[in-house]
Amino acid sequence: MATPLRFRADVLSKKAQAVGDTTNFDIAVRTGVRESTISRLMAGLTMPTVGTLGAIAVAYGTTLDDLVAGLVAKVPVSRTEEAA
Template identity: 50%
Template structure:
């Protein structure tokens, strides 16, 4: 079964356009913990709807542009 992953390249691109560089700035603007952002980037957790909504609120865009399916992920 495919898992959802954060499309970190899209997030970083939007963050940079807003003047934010690095995980601490992204976490602060979105109101999520730095550890959550690091774990999403590493792919150790799947993004939750509230977290995606926080990124969308901070940087705009569509929710579906912030995620992609990881078809290489093994069974959960």
């Protein structure tokens, strides 16, 4: 079963505060994302599009992985050698 994804508003908040962006308006100006969208993201009411995630990541020098919780790759383990 797939793990549900969740936007990490806490990460955005910390990144924004680190550069002096203290309001949703400041974040919107820096990212080019509408203030209403930022407000909904910060309140946990919506999941951003890939484009919005990209704009936020570029604006704050972070990665998509940092901004989204639940991205856990399950890699199957294969045995290459028989147990001795």
